[in-house]
Amino acid sequence: MLSAKRKLRLLTAFTTLFMLALAVGCRGFFVNPKLTSITVTPVTPSLTLNQALQMTATGNFDDGSTKNLTGTSTWTSSANTQVSVNSTGLITALANTTSAVTITATNGTVSGSTTATVGQQTIVVAPANQTYSLSTNPGPHQYTATLNGTDVTATATWTSSNTSVATVVQSGTGAGQVTAVGVGTANITATTSNATGSTGVTVTN
Structure with missing residues (x-):
């Protein structure tokens, strides 16, 4: 018969192997989802002069989940003298536009955008x-x-x-x-x- 000490060693070895297999099999559950795209809304807003509008950046992840990234994104405007945007995504119509102004939200290496116009x-x-x-x-x-x-x-x-x-x-x-x-x-x-x-x-x- 196996001694108690040998039984303990075998039990420890089996337990270690089991935990290792469990860790490998479940590793996918602990991988952070990857940001794949950003949706900026409202889509193509039309503003009147001096109107302000809060934009929203929604992150879309590879596991199908979404997250509000408005406060953590970097916001830019292609024409700040016509439609400005601040660090929280608030845009303001400063002048009538002759072409659409692009508003972009960037988070890391991923960005999303929409366009805004002002006036007739x-x-x-x-x-x-x-x-x-x-x-x-x-x-x-x-x-x-x-x-x-x-x-x-x-x-x-x-x-x-x-x-x-x-x-x-x-x-x-x-x-x-x-x-x-x-x-x-x-x-x-x-x-x-x-x-x-x-x-x-x-x-x-």
């Missing part, structure tokens, strides 16, 4: 200054609205200055579709909460 912006409506024949090409013709590089066709409100010449689908399905209905000229306008733009339409027989 100009929407680019396309195609520009078209002529349609009432008899051969009345439409409908799809027009698009672009604001600072972003397609706002579906979210803009569309109007025609002369609905006896050209009509346009104002919103919803088919927004921006123009149809010639009479000879003459009309302006087709797209409008959002902080921007507007238009183009001319001429209708011939």
Whole structure:
């Protein structure tokens, strides 16, 4: 029979092996999740002059979890004289913008950004200054609205200055579709909460 001392040695050895295997098998539970991206919200805010708005930086990790990183991120603006941002992510509209200003939150080597605009912006409506024949090409013709590089066709409100010449689908399905209905000229306008733009339409027989 094994002596008590030998039994104790064997028990100690088995216990050590068991704990080692357990530590190796469970090691993954103790690895810190890795930050993979940062989401900055609100997305593409439109500001009025002197308006302040608190931005939020949300960290997205490789284990599917998220964390508010607003207070621990470094905040920067691509145009501080137009839209400034402080260390807590508070942005302030200082001047009307002619193009979108990028607001970025950085945490370590990972960053995320969105853009902000100030004041009345100009929407680019396309195609520009078209002529349609009432008899051969009345439409409908799809027009698009672009604001600072972003397609706002579906979210803009569309109007025609002369609905006896050209009509346009104002919103919803088919927004921006123009149809010639009479000879003459009309302006087709797209409008959002902080921007507007238009183009001319001429209708011939």
